[in-house]
Amino acid sequence: MDFAALHGELCNTSRIERIRNMGKMPVAKFRAEIGNILEGGAVHFNGYRDTILAHAELMRDDTEDPAAETIAFMKAIRKKTAAMSACLSRLPERQFAASMESCLAGSDPAMEHFAVAIRSLAASANIDGAALKREALKFVAPMLPAEQRRYRTGVDGMTHYIAFARFDPDRQAAHEAGFSHVDYREYHHRTARKFIIMFIIILMATFIGFRIFFLGAYIRPLRRLLNGITQVREGNYDVVIPITMNDELGFMTHNFNEMAGTLEMSREALSDYSENLQKMVEERTIELEKARDTVWGEMELARKMRTILIPERPRIEGYEIAGHMAPAEMVGVDYYDIINTAGMDWVVIGDISGHGVPAGIIMMMVQTAIHTVLAGDPRIRPSDLLERVNTVIADNIQKLKEDKYMTITVIACLGSGSLYASGLHQDILVYRSARDAVETVKTCGIILGLKDVIEHVPGDREFALKKNDIMLLHADGITESWRKGTRRNHRNPRTDMFGQDRLADILCRVSTKTPGEIRDAILEELAGYELIDDVTMVIIKRK
Numbered sequence: 001m002d003f004a005a006l007h008g009e010l011c012n013t014s015r016i017e018r019i020r021n022m023g024k025m026p027v028a029k030f031r032a033e034i035g036n037i038l039e040g041g042a043v044h045f046n047g048y049r050d051t052i053l054a055h056a057e058l059m060r061d062d063t064e065d066p067a068a069e070t071i072a073f074m075k076a077i078r079k080k081t082a083a084m085s086a087c088l089s090r091l092p093e094r095q096f097a098a099s100m101e102s103c104l105a106g107s108d109p110a111m112e113h114f115a116v117a118i119r120s121l122a123a124s125a126n127i128d129g130a131a132l133k134r135e136a137l138k139f140v141a142p143m144l145p146a147e148q149r150r151y152r153t154g155v156d157g158m159t160h161y162i163a164f165a166r167f168d169p170d171r172q173a174a175h176e177a178g179f180s181h182v183d184y185r186e187y188h189h190r191t192a193r194k195f196i197i198m199f200i201i202i203l204m205a206t207f208i209g210f211r212i213f214f215l216g217a218y219i220r221p222l223r224r225l226l227n228g229i230t231q232v233r234e235g236n237y238d239v240v241i242p243i244t245m246n247d248e249l250g251f252m253t254h255n256f257n258e259m260a261g262t263l264e265m266s267r268e269a270l271s272d273y274s275e276n277l278q279k280m281v282e283e284r285t286i287e288l289e290k291a292r293d294t295v296w297g298e299m300e301l302a303r304k305m306r307t308i309l310i311p312e313r314p315r316i317e318g319y320e321i322a323g324h325m326a327p328a329e330m331v332g333v334d335y336y337d338i339i340n341t342a343g344m345d346w347v348v349i350g351d352i353s354g355h356g357v358p359a360g361i362i363m364m365m366v367q368t369a370i371h372t373v374l375a376g377d378p379r380i381r382p383s384d385l386l387e388r389v390n391t392v393i394a395d396n397i398q399k400l401k402e403d404k405y406m407t408i409t410v411i412a413c414l415g416s417g418s419l420y421a422s423g424l425h426q427d428i429l430v431y432r433s434a435r436d437a438v439e440t441v442k443t444c445g446i447i448l449g450l451k452d453v454i455e456h457v458p459g460d461r462e463f464a465l466k467k468n469d470i471m472l473l474h475a476d477g478i479t480e481s482w483r484k485g486t487r488r489n490h491r492n493p494r495t496d497m498f499g500q501d502r503l504a505d506i507l508c509r510v511s512t513k514t515p516g517e518i519r520d521a522i523l524e525e526l527a528g529y530e531l532i533d534d535v536t537m538v539i540i541k542r543k
Contacts, residue, residue, distance in 0.1 A: 002155050006176070008042050010165060012143040014174040015041075016074065020145070022256065030066040031056050043121060044138040044430060047114030051077060054113065073399075078142060080108045085140040093130040097122055100136060114139055121324070152178060174532035225253055229473060232260055253428040288402050316345045316413055318543055319465075322515030325536040333359040333535035334475045335408075337367060341378030346370075349473045349538055350408030358402045361406075365396055382422035383457050384411045388445055394452045405449035409473070410540035412460075417542060419471070420460040426474055429504055431511050433468035438504040465542040470518070472507055473540075475532035478501060478522070484530050515539035 015359040018037050022030065034056055055073050068240055086105040100122070104115040120134050122128075125135065141470060144150065144165070159191045163178030178343040184456045190297040190330045224241050231528045240257055314321045316338065325334055332357055348370060352359045373380065380388075386408065397404055409425035421428065421443065428441040482494045491497070503522065510521045518539050526535065 001161070006152075007358075008044055008138065009044050009141055009144070010176060011041055011175045012048070012141075012148055012170065012469060013165045014167060016071070016143060016145050016298065017169075017174065019074075019444055020071055023171060024065045024067070027061050027063050027066050028058055029057075034070070042138075044116070044135070044141070046117040046120075047111075047139050050113035052109070052116070054360040066341075074143060076161075077110060080111050081114070081142065083108070083109055083183070086113060088133065088136055088140070091133065093133055095128065096130070096133045096136075097128045097333060097515055099531075100132070100162045107320045129281050133455075146174065148504055150176075150178075151181070193307060220248075221253065226374075228260070245404075281514070310336075311338045315340070316347075316540070318415065318417075319413075320515045320541045320543060322519045322539045323537070324519050327534045333363065334477065334534040335363045335367065335406075335537050336473070336536055337370070338373065338538075339374055344378055345413040346374060347411040347413060347473065347538060347540065348408065349408050349475065349536065350423075351425070351475050351534070351536075352406045353404050359404060360402060361402055362393070362397060362402070362406065362449075366393055366408070369393060370410070382400070382412050382420050382460050383445060385410055386423050386448065387457050390446060390448050391452065391455060393448050394450070403446050407447055409445070411473075417465045418462065419464060420462050422458070422460045426476060426479070427500065428508055429472040429500070430463065431470040431472070431507050433470075433511065434466065436508070436511070438508050442502075465540075467542055469509075470507065470511060470515070470539065472503070472518075473538040474503065475536040476529060476537045477532060478526065481526060481529040481531050481534060484528055493500065498526065515541050 015037055019034060022033060025033075026051070031337070035053065036051060038045075040047070050069065052074065055070065055437055056066070057071065063069055084103070084107050087107070091099045091103060100118070104118060105117060118139050121135055121139075122132055125132070146165045146167045148165070150163045150165070152163050153159070154161065160181040161178040162181050162184055163176050165174050165176045167174050228239045228241045239260055241253050243253050265455055275351055281288045286301065310325060311323065314323055323338070325336060327334070333352040335348070335350045335352070337346075337348040339348065346373065350363075350366065352362055352366075364390060368383065369392050373385055373388050393406070407423070407425045408422040409428070411423055412420040414420075421441070423443060424443040424447050425443050427443060430441055431438050431440055441461065441463055445463060446454050446457060479500050481498045482491055483498075493499075506525055507518065510518050513521070518541075519537065522537065523535075
């Protein structure tokens with residue numbers, strides 16, 4: 001080996017180890033001692049020396065272990081010196097000084113002191129080409145610690161070595177020892193070959209042993225279990241599989257044997273059950289027919305209640321009338337009526353809470369009570385009419401033990417076109433022909449069935465219909481219907497609900513039509529909506 005050429009690198013190793021062995025000390029003392037360690041050396045060490053000293057000057061005074069921080073900094077700077085070395089190595093030897101400047105100028109800012117040292121040597125030595133390239137590469141030679149493995153080439157250029165450096169703290173010197181790379185590879189090849197042969201033998205023994213083990217412990221029991229499953233599938237429930245091991249497969253085999261026995265008992269029970277099944281079906285059919293007849297009887301009764309309450313040919317002198325009521329279910333609970341008495345006509349619309357036969361009974365009681373009161377006093381005020389009806393209805397609802405009530409509006413129609421309304425139901429829409437606009441008449445009054453005695457009954461609301469004016473009474477089944485295709489909890493009431501504004505727009509759009517045609521226009525618009533409640537409306541147009 002040409003140890004003279006390695007002198008600078010070993011000196012660098014010695015400096016690293018001396019810094020590592022400094023231990024913890026104040027930063028001020030560290031700066032003084034590291035200057036002594038880095039002092040001297042060849043000119044090629046100037047880049048490392050100035051960079052390390054600059055780092056020490058920038059170190060904070062409260063640094064706990066400045067030596068360890070410096071070692072970490074030198075390890076980080078090693079990658080930057082390797083990058084600069086690679087850049088310089090790729091440059092051509094011819095006119096090296098000119099091309100070297102571009103490499104130095106584009107280097108990392110942390111390599112500034114290395115660039116200054118290389119430029120200084122190039123200026124003072126007055127050399128170029130291959131000589132300058134060799135000298136420049138010495139500035140960025142790696143500064144390796146003692147434990148770092150190194151690859152060396154002999155003076156003949158053919159022999160290669162692997163070497164390690166050792167630092168002697170007593171003499172403050174670094175030594176290097178190595179051995180032939182060829183001998184090193186041959187030693188590893190012999191050892192690796194032995195390990196490979198041993199691994200193949202162990203692998204074969206393991207493969208053969210596991211195959212024999214799995215054949216007896218798993219494969220044969222699994223085959224017996226699969227054969228048993230095949231026999232059960234073919235109808236042989238008497239199969240019993242022997243249990244050879246008390247492991248998971250043994251547990252599965254035990255459960256299979258129990259399952260086969262259970263299937264055999266189930267087959268016998270199923271056979272007995274099938275013999276009696278026809279008789280049981282016939283008995284159940286008879287029971288269902290009886291229940292169906294009972295339910296349909298109640299439905300038919302409720303339908304008849306609703307049918308007899310709807311006026312067949314409603315009429316009021318001086319007005320055109322059209323009515324409509326379609327239940328959302330088989331038993332409707334909406335109610336409307338046109339009642340003609342001496343000197344006054346009445347319009348009634350209402351909605352009973354709940355559904356079914358009890359609601360139909362209450363509807364019939366309300367209709368009967370209204371007709372009875374009007375027969376005795378046809379010119380009664382609408383608010384007084386509802387107060388009398390409520391006294392009877394509230395008591396009867398309590399007797400039925402039903403928690404129900406009824407929203408209702410009654411309107412007294414005078415021959416002059418004046419109307420008097422009472423009762424809290426849906427708002428009344430009135431189309432004004434003179435203004436070609438729809439106005440809303442708010443309803444006010446009592447709700448039937450909530451209280452026996454009403455302490456304060458609101459007065460009647462008065463309004464009038466002039467020629468070609470239209471009054472529309474409706475239930476909430478129209479305005480609270482939802483557009484088809486929308487999903488619950490994902491609906492927007494402003495765009496997906498039919499709503500009162502849409503109803504008013506239709507009324508205004510077809511105001512020149514007859515009440516029957518207006519009704520048909522509303523029903524046509526409702527065809528695109530899902531009806532969740534009864535659809536009831538009364539349309540009255542003054543001639």
